[in-house]
Amino acid sequence: MTAADQWFADVLPMPAKIRNLPELADLIPDGALLAVPPEYSFVPMALVHQLIRRRARRLRLLCVPLGGLAVDLLIGAGCVAEIEAAAVSLGENGPAPQFTRAALTGRVKIVDSTCPAIHTALQASEKGVPFMPLGGIIGSDIEAHRSDWRIVDDPLQQGNGPIILIPAIQPEFAIFHSPLADKNGNVWVGRRRELVTMAHAAKRTLVTAERICDEDLLDNEQTAAGTLPALYVSGLAEVKNGAKPLGLTGCYERDSAAITVYAHQASTDAGFADYLAPILAASPPASP
Amino acid sequence: MTYKPQEFLISVLTNLLNQPHIGHVAVGAASPIPGAAALLAQKRGGDRLAVTIIHGNAHNAFTDGGRELFDCAGQGRIDAFFLGGVQIDGQANINLLGTGNYPSLERRFAGSFGSAYMYFVVPNVILFRPEHSRRVFVEKVDFISAPGLSGPDVQRRGGPKALVTELCLMSFDAVVGKFRLESVHPGHSVEEVLDNTGFAFDVPEQVPQTAAPSEALLRDLRSLIGPEIAKTYPEFAAQVFAISAPAKGPEII
Numbered sequence: 001m002t003a004a005d006q007w008f009a010d011v012l013p014m015p016a017k018i019r020n021l022p023e024l025a026d027l028i029p030d031g032a033l034l035a036v037p038p039e040y041s042f043v044p045m046a047l048v049h050q051l052i053r054r055r056a057r058r059l060r061l062l063c064v065p066l067g068g069l070a071v072d073l074l075i076g077a078g079c080v081a082e083i084e085a086a087a088v089s090l091g092e093n094g095p096a097p098q099f100t101r102a103a104l105t106g107r108v109k110i111v112d113s114t115c116p117a118i119h120t121a122l123q124a125s126e127k128g129v130p131f132m133p134l135g136g137i138i139g140s141d142i143e144a145h146r147s148d149w150r151i152v153d154d155p156l157q158q159g160n161g162p163i164i165l166i167p168a169i170q171p172e173f174a175i176f177h178s179p180l181a182d183k184n185g186n187v188w189v190g191r192r193r194e195l196v197t198m199a200h201a202a203k204r205t206l207v208t209a210e211r212i213c214d215e216d217l218l219d220n221e222q223t224a225a226g227t228l229p230a231l232y233v234s235g236l237a238e239v240k241n242g243a244k245p246l247g248l249t250g251c252y253e254r255d256s257a258a259i260t261v262y263a264h265q266a267s268t269d270a271g272f273a274d275y276l277a278p279i280l281a282a283s284p285p286a287s288p
Numbered sequence: 289m290t291y292k293p294q295e296f297l298i299s300v301l302t303n304l305l306n307q308p309h310i311g312h313v314a315v316g317a318a319s320p321i322p323g324a325a326a327l328l329a330q331k332r333g334g335d336r337l338a339v340t341i342i343h344g345n346a347h348n349a350f351t352d353g354g355r356e357l358f359d360c361a362g363q364g365r366i367d368a369f370f371l372g373g374v375q376i377d378g379q380a381n382i383n384l385l386g387t388g389n390y391p392s393l394e395r396r397f398a399g400s401f402g403s404a405y406m407y408f409v410v411p412n413v414i415l416f417r418p419e420h421s422r423r424v425f426v427e428k429v430d431f432i433s434a435p436g437l438s439g440p441d442v443q444r445r446g447g448p449k450a451l452v453t454e455l456c457l458m459s460f461d462a463v464v465g466k467f468r469l470e471s472v473h474p475g476h477s478v479e480e481v482l483d484n485t486g487f488a489f490d491v492p493e494q495v496p497q498t499a500a501p502s503e504a505l506l507r508d509l510r511s512l513i514g515p516e517i518a519k520t521y522p523e524f525a526a527q528v529f530a531i532s533a534p535a536k537g538p539e540i541i
Contacts, residue, residue: 038354040344065354066317066401087384087399091318092523095398103386103396112385114433115402116362119355135362136408138442139435141390142400161441191345193353249345256523 017235018183021284024206024237025050028173031058031081035122035171035198039068039091039246042192044177044208046242049279052077062171063088064194065118069246069259072096073279075108076272084111084169086118093259097266114142117149117166119194124168125201131165138164174202177242179251181209185230186217190249196228204234208242210251239285289503293454294321294528296473297418298509299501300452301325304414305337305368312338313368314357314410316401319343320524322370322416324517328509340366346519358402361409364445369410371403371448372417375429378467378487380436380448380460382407382415383429390431400433407434410446415460420453422486437465456481457498458489466490471498 025047028034037043048070051059058081061071067088074080076098088099102108116134124132131150137143138151148167154160176195180188187207189195199205205228217227245262247254265271291299302325305313315323323341330337341347342357350356360366373382374397384403388394407413417424438444451458451467455476458467467489472478478495501509510529518525518532525531 041354066399085399087401089398092521100396104393110391112399114400114404115354116358116405119358123355134405135443136405139432139438140400140404141385141432142404144432145390161443163443191351191353193351194355195353197353197355 018185018212019235019237021046021050021208021237021239022054024208024235025054025056027204027206027235028056028059028175030056031060033060033062033170033172035062035064035174035202036067036070037064037176037192037195037198038066041194042176042178042189042248043068043070043243043246044175045070045244045246046239046285047175047177047206047208047237048073049282050284051079052276052279053282053284055079057081061085062118062169064122064198065113065115067099068096069262072098072266073276075099075102076266077276080108082109082111084113084118086113086115090259090263093256093263095263097263098272112142112145114140117142118169119197120166121169122171122197122201124166125170126197129168131167133163134166135163138162169201171198171202172204174198174205175207176205177208177210177239177248179210179248180217181207181212181236181238182217183212183214184216184218185233185236187228187230187233187236188217188223188226189228190226192249199228199232205232206235207233208237208239210238210240210242210248212236212238241285289501289506291501291506292528295506295509296501297321297416297452297454298325298328299505300457300473300498301370301414301416302328302332302505303499304450304452304457305329306333310337310367310412312340312366314340314342314361314366315370317343319370319416320517320521321418322414323347323520324509324513324524327516328505328513331508331512332505341520344520347516358405361406361446364409364411366410368412368414369406370414370416371407371434372415373424373429373433375424375426376415376417376451377426377429377436378489379465380415380451380467381429381432382434382436383431384433385431387430403434406446407436407448408438408442408444408446412449413447415448415451417451418454420455420481420484422484425484426486436460437462455484464490468492469495471496473498474500 060082063085065086245255245258375383386393448460514529
C-alpha cells in the first residue's frame with residue numbers, strides 16, 4: 001500500500017454500515033480523538049454508556065464547543081486522558097462535578113479554549129487547510145496558554161493589525177444521536193449544523209438514531225438540506241431513547257430532575273460509583 | 289406595586305436595551321434575567337428590537353449551528369450581548385474560568401465560553417453579575433477570559449458599556465479605562481457600593497437612584513413576557529412569575 005493509499009484508507013469513511021450499539025462503540029479505539037456535540041445538540045448518551053461499559057481508556061475529547069453530562073460521565077468513569085473545551089457544565093443543573101474535580105486534581109489534561117476557536121479549527125479541517133484566522137481573543141489568558149495558536153501581523157499588509165491563527169483539528173471520530181436516519185445511512189440533523197461541521201472535519205462519523213426509515217432522506221427536498229449524507233457516515237445503529245436523560249428535538253424533553261440527581265450523586269466518588277453501577281451492569285439495548 | 293429582585297433587574301436591563309442604536313440583542317446560555325429583559329425591551333419598543341436567545345429553539349432563528357452566533361457577531365449584526373464573570377476587575381477584564389494561579393486553580397468554573405471573541409465584536413456588552421462583593425469585583429482578575437481593553441493596533445469594535453449588579457448600575461469608559469457609578473438601586477447607598485467593590489471607580493458628586501419599574505412595565509413583564517420566557521426557562525418562569533411550563537412544541541420530523 002502506498003502512502004497515498006494509506007491516507008485514503010485512514011481518511012475516507014467506511015461505507016455507512018448499519019450495526020448494533022456494541023459494534024459501533026468497538027470501532028472507537030482507546031486513545032481516539034472524539035468530537036462530542038454540546039448539551040443542546042443530539043448527544044449520543046447510549047453510545048457514551050456503551051463506551052463506559054467497554055471500559056474505553058485514554059480518550060481525547062473535543063467538545064464542540066461545550067461539554068456537559070456525557071463528558072462528565074466519561075471523565076468520572078476513567079475513560080478520558082485529555083479534553084479540549086470552551087466550557088464544561090451541566091447547564092441549568094450547575095457545575096459538572098467530575099470535570100471540576102479532575103480539573104483541580106490534574107487527573108485529566110484540560111486544554112481551555114473559546115467557542116469560536118473550536119468552530120474555526122473544525123472549519124479549517126472541513127476545507128483541508130492547515131489553519132484559519134479568527135478575530136478577537138488577543139490579550140486573553142486563554143491565548144497566553146495556547147502555544148499551538150499563533151498571533152501574526154496582517155499577512156496581507158492591509159493595516160488590519162495582528163490576528164490569531166487557529167490550527168485545524170481533525171477528530172478521528174465525530175459521534176452524535178439523531179432523531180432519524182435512513183437505511184442508506186443518511187442522517188437528519190435539521191438546524192443542528194455543528195454536527196455537519198463535525199462530520200466534515202472528522203475522519204469518521206458514528207451515529208445512533210431513534211429510528212432508521214426506509215425512505216431515502218435525500219429524495220425529499222424538505223429533508224435533504226437538513227440531512228448529513230451517508231458519504232460522511234461510517235457507522236449507524238438504531239437506538240431508542242439514545243439521548244436520554246438529555247432532550248432530543250421532536251422526540252423527548254431534557255429530564256432536568258434526572259440530571260439534578262446526577263449532579264448530586266456525582267459530587268462524591270461514592271455517589272458517582274453508585275450512579276455508574278447500573279450503567280456498567282446493563283446489557284446494551286437490543287437492536288431490532 | 290411591589291416587585292421581586294429579579295423583576296427589578298429585568299427592568300434595569302430592559303432600559304439599557306431600549307435604545308435606538310441597539311437593533312439586535314443576543315443572549316447566551318443559562319441567562320434567564322437577560323433573556324426576559326431582551327424580550328421585554330422588544331415588546332416595549334414596538335417589536336423594533338430583534339432578539340436571539342441561544343438556548344433551545346424558542347426565540348432562536350439561527351439555523352447554521354453553533355458557529356452562527358459568532359459569525360453573525362463578527363459581521364457586526366449583533367449590537368448587544370451579556371457577559372458575566374466569577375471575577376470582574378476595574379479594567380473590565382472578566383474571568384469565567386477559575387480562581388488561583390492558572391493552571392493550578394483553587395476553584396474551577398465552567399470555562400470562558402465565547403467571551404474572548406464576543407467582547408471584541410459586540411459594541412454594547414452589558415456585564416451582568418448580581419452578586420456585588422469584593423470576591424467578585426477585584427483589583428485584578430486571576431485569569432483573563434476576555435480583556436476589557438486592547439491596544440490601538442488590535443481590531444476591536446466591541447467591549448463593555450455597562451455593569452449591572454444587585455446594588456447599582458455602572459458605565460465603562462474605554463478611553464479612561466474606568467467604571468463610573470451611574471445610579472444606586474433603591475434601598476442601597478453609595479457607601480455600600482464602595483464597601484463591596486475591590487477596584488477604584490469614578491463616583492460623581494450626585495448619584496441618582498436607579499428608577500424602579502413602572503406599573504405598566506411590570507404588567508407587560510408578568511402577562512406578556514412570563515409565558516414567553518417559560519418556553520426557554522420553565523423553572524425560572526415558575527419561580528418568578530408562577531407560570532407553569534408550556535406545552536411541548538410541535539413534532540418536527
